Amino acid sequence: MAAQETVDHKYVYDFSEGNKDLKGLLGGKGANLAEMTNLGLPVPPGFTITTEACQAYLATGQEPDGLAGQIEQHLESLERAMGKRLGDPQDPLLVSVRSGAKFSMPGMMETVLNVGLNDQSVVGLSAQAGGNDRFAWDSYRRLIQMFGKTVCEVPGEEFEHALDDAKSAKSTHNDLDLDADDLRGLVDTYKKIFLKHTGREFPQQPREQLDLAIRAVFESWNAERAVLYRRQERIPADLGTAVNVVTMVFGNLGPDSGTGVAFTRDPGSGAQGIYGDYLANAQGEDVVAGIRNTVPLQELEQLDKASYDELLGIMARLEEHYKDLCDIEFTIERGKLWMLQTRVGKRTAAAAFVIAGQLVDEGLIDLDEALHRVNGAQLAQLMFPRFQLDHEFEPVAKGIGASPGAASGTVVFTSARAVELAAEGKSVILVRRETNPDDLNGMIAAKGILTSRGGKTSHAAVVARGMGKTCVSGADEIDVNVPAKRFTVAGQTVNEGDVVSIDGTTGKVYLGEVPVMPSEVVQYFEGSLDPEHIDNALVRAVHRIMTHADGKRRLAVRTNADTGADAARARRFGAEGIGLCRTEHMFLGDRRELVERLILARAPGEREAALEALLPLQRADFEEIFREMDGLPVTVRLIDPPLHEFLPPLEQLAVNVAVAQERGEDVAKEEALLAAVRRMHEENPMLGLRGVRLGLVIPGLFAMQVRAIAEAAVSCARAGGVAKPEIMVPLVGAVQELETVRAEAEKIISEVVGDSGVEVLIGTMIEVPRAALTAGQIAEAAEFFSFGTNDLTQMAWGFSRDDVEGAFFWRYLELGIFGISPFESIDRDGVGRLIRIAAEEGRAARPGLKLGVCGEHGGDPDSVHFFHEVGLDYVSCSPFRVPVARLEAGRAVVETDGSDSR
Numbered sequence: 001m002a003a004q005e006t007v008d009h010k011y012v013y014d015f016s017e018g019n020k021d022l023k024g025l026l027g028g029k030g031a032n033l034a035e036m037t038n039l040g041l042p043v044p045p046g047f048t049i050t051t052e053a054c055q056a057y058l059a060t061g062q063e064p065d066g067l068a069g070q071i072e073q074h075l076e077s078l079e080r081a082m083g084k085r086l087g088d089p090q091d092p093l094l095v096s097v098r099s100g101a102k103f104s105m106p107g108m109m110e111t112v113l114n115v116g117l118n119d120q121s122v123v124g125l126s127a128q129a130g131g132n133d134r135f136a137w138d139s140y141r142r143l144i145q146m147f148g149k150t151v152c153e154v155p156g157e158e159f160e161h162a163l164d165d166a167k168s169a170k171s172t173h174n175d176l177d178l179d180a181d182d183l184r185g186l187v188d189t190y191k192k193i194f195l196k197h198t199g200r201e202f203p204q205q206p207r208e209q210l211d212l213a214i215r216a217v218f219e220s221w222n223a224e225r226a227v228l229y230r231r232q233e234r235i236p237a238d239l240g241t242a243v244n245v246v247t248m249v250f251g252n253l254g255p256d257s258g259t260g261v262a263f264t265r266d267p268g269s270g271a272q273g274i275y276g277d278y279l280a281n282a283q284g285e286d287v288v289a290g291i292r293n294t295v296p297l298q299e300l301e302q303l304d305k306a307s308y309d310e311l312l313g314i315m316a317r318l319e320e321h322y323k324d325l326c327d328i329e330f331t332i333e334r335g336k337l338w339m340l341q342t343r344v345g346k347r348t349a350a351a352a353f354v355i356a357g358q359l360v361d362e363g364l365i366d367l368d369e370a371l372h373r374v375n376g377a378q379l380a381q382l383m384f385p386r387f388q389l390d391h392e393f394e395p396v397a398k399g400i401g402a403s404p405g406a407a408s409g410t411v412v413f414t415s416a417r418a419v420e421l422a423a424e425g426k427s428v429i430l431v432r433r434e435t436n437p438d439d440l441n442g443m444i445a446a447k448g449i450l451t452s453r454g455g456k457t458s459h460a461a462v463v464a465r466g467m468g469k470t471c472v473s474g475a476d477e478i479d480v481n482v483p484a485k486r487f488t489v490a491g492q493t494v495n496e497g498d499v500v501s502i503d504g505t506t507g508k509v510y511l512g513e514v515p516v517m518p519s520e521v522v523q524y525f526e527g528s529l530d531p532e533h534i535d536n537a538l539v540r541a542v543h544r545i546m547t548h549a550d551g552k553r554r555l556a557v558r559t560n561a562d563t564g565a566d567a568a569r570a571r572r573f574g575a576e577g578i579g580l581c582r583t584e585h586m587f588l589g590d591r592r593e594l595v596e597r598l599i600l601a602r603a604p605g606e607r608e609a610a611l612e613a614l615l616p617l618q619r620a621d622f623e624e625i626f627r628e629m630d631g632l633p634v635t636v637r638l639i640d641p642p643l644h645e646f647l648p649p650l651e652q653l654a655v656n657v658a659v660a661q662e663r664g665e666d667v668a669k670e671e672a673l674l675a676a677v678r679r680m681h682e683e684n685p686m687l688g689l690r691g692v693r694l695g696l697v698i699p700g701l702f703a704m705q706v707r708a709i710a711e712a713a714v715s716c717a718r719a720g721g722v723a724k725p726e727i728m729v730p731l732v733g734a735v736q737e738l739e740t741v742r743a744e745a746e747k748i749i750s751e752v753v754g755d756s757g758v759e760v761l762i763g764t765m766i767e768v769p770r771a772a773l774t775a776g777q778i779a780e781a782a783e784f785f786s787f788g789t790n791d792l793t794q795m796a797w798g799f800s801r802d803d804v805e806g807a808f809f810w811r812y813l814e815l816g817i818f819g820i821s822p823f824e825s826i827d828r829d830g831v832g833r834l835i836r837i838a839a840e841e842g843r844a845a846r847p848g849l850k851l852g853v854c855g856e857h858g859g860d861p862d863s864v865h866f867f868h869e870v871g872l873d874y875v876s877c878s879p880f881r882v883p884v885a886r887l888e889a890g891r892a893v894v895e896t897d898g899s900d901s902r
Contacts, residue, residue, distance in 0.1 A: 579876020
C-alpha cells in the first residue's frame with residue numbers, strides 16, 4: 001500500500017491547478033505563474049514539478065516513482081494544447097526548464113532555454129518563423145551553451161570564448177551582427193566543445209534533453225553557490241526547488257520582439273513610476289547577464305506602444321493583487337506580450353520603508369503589515385554613513401545606482417581575490433564586466449560591487465540589493481580587463497590594489513577614498529532632523545513605522561553604555577535605560593596604576609588605601625551616567641574580568657625585568673609586579689578568579705563599588721534628579737555566592753541611602769549554565785536577572801569566542817553544523833532552552849522578577865523575537881543598535897500570529 005501511495009503521489013501540477021499560496025510546494029516562480037494564469041494574464045502554458053519531487057530525488061539520487069509518467073501526461077497535454085510536439089522536425093514545440101524555490105534565489109540555480117531543438121528541428125523552427133534562419137540557429141547555439149554548462153558541467157568560458165572569436169572575426173562587439181551562417185558555424189564549434197568535455201555528441205532526443213535538464217535543476221539546489229546563498233540569506237536547506245517546464249516564447253525573432261524586466265516601483269528608492277529594462281531581439285537571460293546594455297523601459301512605448309500599454313495595465317493589476325512591489329519578467333514575440341514571471345520584488349532598505357508607507361497611504365495594507373514588511377537589518381543599513389562630497393571629488397564615471405550605500409575599497413577583479421583580501425581585514429570593491437552566480441563568494445566578501453554592464457535588473461544589482469551591498473552597475477565608460485587586472489576610464493588606468501569609491505544611490509564612481517558623513521536616518525535618531533517638516537520620504541517613513549513599532553512592542557529596549565556620552569547618545573536613539581554598565585572599563589587609562597596598587601597590596605591597610613583612592617573616581621563616573629539617564633534604570637555590573645587583565649602580560653613583564661636586571665637598574669617595583677602577575681596567572685582565566693569570585697576573595701572590592709553606586713545615586717537625588725540604580729553581581733553559579741554579596745551590599749546601601757528615597761535593586765547576571773538550571777533558588781536572593789548571553793553561549797557550547805570563530809567556525813558553517821554563528825544569533829535549542837528554564841523557574845520563585853538580556857544578542861533581530869517569546873522584560877544592546885531592537889520588538893508583537901517573517 002505504501003508503494004502504491006508513492007506512485008499515486010501528485011508531483012506535477014498544471015499552471016491552472018496552482019496559486020500564489022502554494023510557494024512551499026510549487027516554488028515562488030511556479031506559484032506565481034499559476035496565479036497569473038488564474039488571473040487570465042497572458043502566460044505561456046506549462047507545468048510545475050514540485051519541491052517534494054526534488055526532495056525525494058536528492059534523498060535517493062533517483063526520481064521518485066510515478067514522476068516520469070506524470071511528466072509524460074502533462075507534456076502530452078501541453079502538446080495537444082499547443083498543437084505541436086516536443087522537438088517535431090517540422091513544427092517543434094520548445095520549452096524552457098527553470099528552477100523556482102520557495103524563497104527567491106536569483107541566479108543561484110539553473111535554467112535551460114530552447115529544450116527540444118536538434119539538427120532536424122532547427123530547420124523546422126526556421127520555417128515556423130517564416131524562414132528566419134538567424135533566429136533558429138541563434139536559439140540552437142543558446143541551447144547547446146546553456147545545456148552544456150548547466151547539465152554537463154562544460155566550462156562556460158569555452159563557449160564564451162568561441163562567441164567572442166566569432167564576433168572578432170566579424171569585427172564587431174555586438175552578437176546581433178552575427179548572421180545565420182556565423183551562428184551555424186558557432187553551433188558546430190559548440191558541439192565540438194561539448195564532445196571534448198563530455199565524451200559524447202550533443203543529445204538529439206528532445207525527451208532526453210528534457211529529463212536531463214530537470215535533473216540538473218534538482219541537483220543545482222545543492223550547488224556550491226546555492227548553498228552559500230542560502231546560508232547568507234538564512235534559507236532552510238531542506239526545502240528543495242520546484243522545476244517549471246514552460247512553452248518557449250521568443251524575444252529574439254527580430255526588432256519587433258524582445259525581452260525585459262519591470263518593477264511596479266523603483267526597487268532602489270521606492271519612488272512610484274515606471275522602472276525596468278528592455279532589450280530588443282533578445283532572450284530573457286540576456287537582460288540579467290548584461291551581454292548588451294539595455295534601454296529604459298519607457299523606450300518600449302516608442303518601439304511597441306500596444307505592448308507597452310498592455311504591460312502597464314498588467315503591472316498595475318499585479319501590484320494591487322499582491323499589495324506590494326512586483327518584479328516582472330516579460331517577453332514580446334512579434335508584438336505579442338507574454339508574462340514569464342512575477343514575484344514580490346527584492347528592494348533596498350530605503351525602498352522597503354518608503355514603499356511600506358506608500359501602501360499604507362494607498363489603503364492596500366495597514367501599519368501592522370507595514371511593520372511586518374521591514375526589518376532591523378534593513379534599518380541598520382540605513383544608518384550606515386554616506387559620502388561627504390565637495391568640489392575636490394569629481395566622478396570619473398557614472399553608472400546605474402543599483403543598490404544604495406557608500407563604499408570605498410581596494411579594487412579586485414576576481415571573487416577569489418576579494419575573499420582573500422577581505423579575510424585580511426581589507427575593504428574591497430569587486431569590479432567585473434558583469435557578475436554571474438559563480439561570483440557570490442566575492443560579492444559577500446566585498447564592500448561594494450562595480451560592473452561595466454547591466455542595469456537595475458542585472459545579476460549584480462538583484463543579488464546586491466538582496467544582500468544590502470552597495471552596487472553600481474552598467475558603468476559603460478569603464479573598460480574592464482579582468483585578465484590584466486585593470487580597468488580604464490576617462491584616460492586613466494586603475495590597477496588591482498588601487499582604491500575607488502562607489503555611490504550606490506547616484507551611480508557615481510570616484511578614484512581614491514571619499515570621506516563619509518552620517519546618514520539622514522542617524523541624523524533623525526540624533527534629533528537633528530524633524531520628520532514632520534522635511535521633504536525626505538525615507539525619514540518620514542522611518543519615523544512613522546518606528547512610532548508604530550514603539551506603540552506595539554512589549555519589550556523595553558535599554559543600552560550597554562559605560563560613559564555619559566554613550567548613555568546620552570543611546571537615550572537620543574530611544575534607549576529606556578542602561579541594561580549593562582561595565583565598571584571594569586572605568587579602571588583603564590590613568591587609573592591603571594591604582595589597580596596595580598590594589599593588586600600588589602599585601603597588607604589590609606595598603607588595600608584599603610587603594611580602594612579609597614578608587615572610590616571617588618567610580619562615584620564621579622556613576623554620577624555622570626545617572627544624570628544622563630535621569631529617571632531611567634541603570635544596571636551596573638560589578639567588576640567582572642580577572643584582575644590580571646589590568647596588568648602587563650606575564651611574558652612581556654618577565655622580559656622587561658630581566659633586561660633591567662642585566663643593566664643593573666633598580667627593579668624592585670617591577671619585581672613585585674611580576675610576582676603578583678605570576679601569583680595571579682591562570683591557564684584559563686575565563687573560568688577562573690573573576691566576577692563574584694573576585695568580590696568574595698578580594699576584601700572591600702565589591703563594597704567600594706556598591707558604595708560608589710549608592711553615593712552617586714543619592715548625590716543625583718539631592719540635585720533634583722531621579723537615579724534608579726540596579727546592582728548586578730556577575731558570574732553567580734550558586735545562590736550562596738549571591739547571598740553573601742547581597743548581605744554586605746544591603747548594609748552599605750542602608751547606611752548611604754538613608755531617607756533620600758533612592759531605591760537600589762540587587763540582582764545577578766545569568767551567564768553560567770548552573771545558574772540557569774538553579775534559577776529558582778537564585779531568584780530568592782535576586783530582584784532581577786540579566787542574561788549574559790556571550791558567556792552563557794561560551795560555557796554552554798564549551799568554546800572560547802575569542803579563539804574559535806577564526807579557528808573552525810568557517811568549517812562548521814560550511815558543513816551546516818551552524819546555520820549562523822551562535823554568538824551572532826541566539827542558539828534557541830541549547831542556550832535558548834537554558835534561558836527559558838531560568839525565566840520560568842525564576843518567576844515561579846519570585847513572580848515579580850525582572851528579566852532582561854545584555855549580551856550581543858540583545859540587538860540581533862532574530863534573537864529579539866526569541867526574547868519576546870520567552871517573556872523577557874527588556875533587551876539591552878549597543879547604542880547604535882537601539883533603533884534596530886525597538887523595531888524588532890514591535891515586529892515580534894505583530895508576528896506572533898505565526899506568519900512567516902523570514
